[in-house]
Amino acid sequence: MDAIKAIRARCSIREFKDTPVDRKVIEEIVDCGRLAPTARKEEPWEFVVVTDKDTLAAMADITDHGKFIKSSACAIAIFCRDTKYYLEDGSAATENILVSAASLGLGSCWVAGDKKHYCAKIAELLGAPPVSKLVSIVALGYPAKDPQPLEKRPLKDVLHWEKF
Amino acid sequence: MDAIKAIRARCSIREFKDTPVDRKVIEEIVDCGRLAPTARKEEPWEFVVVTDKDTLAAMADITDHGKFIKSSACAIAIFCRDTKYYLEDGSAATENILVSAASLGLGSCWVAGDKKHYCAKIAELLGAPPVSKLVSIVALGYPAKDPQPLEKRPLKDVLHWEKF
Numbered sequence: 001m002d003a004i005k006a007i008r009a010r011c012s013i014r015e016f017k018d019t020p021v022d023r024k025v026i027e028e029i030v031d032c033g034r035l036a037p038t039a040r041k042e043e044p045w046e047f048v049v050v051t052d053k054d055t056l057a058a059m060a061d062i063t064d065h066g067k068f069i070k071s072s073a074c075a076i077a078i079f080c081r082d083t084k085y086y087l088e089d090g091s092a093a094t095e096n097i098l099v100s101a102a103s104l105g106l107g108s109c110w111v112a113g114d115k116k117h118y119c120a121k122i123a124e125l126l127g128a129p130p131v132s133k134l135v136s137i138v139a140l141g142y143p144a145k146d147p148q149p150l151e152k153r154p155l156k157d158v159l160h161w162e163k164f
Numbered sequence: 165m166d167a168i169k170a171i172r173a174r175c176s177i178r179e180f181k182d183t184p185v186d187r188k189v190i191e192e193i194v195d196c197g198r199l200a201p202t203a204r205k206e207e208p209w210e211f212v213v214v215t216d217k218d219t220l221a222a223m224a225d226i227t228d229h230g231k232f233i234k235s236s237a238c239a240i241a242i243f244c245r246d247t248k249y250y251l252e253d254g255s256a257a258t259e260n261i262l263v264s265a266a267s268l269g270l271g272s273c274w275v276a277g278d279k280k281h282y283c284a285k286i287a288e289l290l291g292a293p294p295v296s297k298l299v300s301i302v303a304l305g306y307p308a309k310d311p312q313p314l315e316k317r318p319l320k321d322v323l324h325w326e327k328f
Contacts, residue, residue: 003165049324135252
């Protein structure tokens, strides 16, 4: 799908069909995360892809607002080393994952990681080093319903020419 | 351009042709920023597009590693309100801008904002409220040379199945 069309189509999907996502498709999506911009060439990211139903249920249980992870086809936990710009890098990688997923007809939802009380629990569950920064968890799957992107603040309100 | 192709084509461009970017193209790119995911529906972002040569030179001068902003066709400063997830939201919006720009044949480079000593100076120059968080500045223009994406850590090193 065209890039701008995919960016427009992307929205948070929390209900998924009971259809697995092909391993090659997941690899292509994670590859897009890997190709995100990174400050100072740090590439601080590691991507843990979970498809095991029990682990998905455990992740859902640990989060506050990610209970739907349980019904996703897979979840991608994005961890970073603690670099100065890990949150920018990890967020750009997350967005690449969401946009590439949308372009392939998949639904996704960004579940917060950074600043959440449960980071260490997710790291422990997935065997990540305790010092890892959990930037996000992306729930992924084929959408159960037609995606409906939310209305956002109009362009004229957020775009300022030359001065704020 | 296809979304995954655009994500793969995107790389940091710091040398630009002396060709202006059409206003409608800039609007489409900023619109992609506006459509980024946002935690708790905060949409904390404001996008200041600078095309004025004197202001571009002043911005370049203020930054540490953004001297090439001076020769860009335009720069987009991305400011956010100070919400809990402003850096995730602003970084996702920045990445949408970079990917949509690449899909339209434009070159871009992400110049750091957050945590930089010059945030307040950029805010003052552009008339943003002093409390604004500068997430990034994106330099934009038609690339002077063929883009050459950097080699990154291979997929097999960053993708972990089920466990870290």
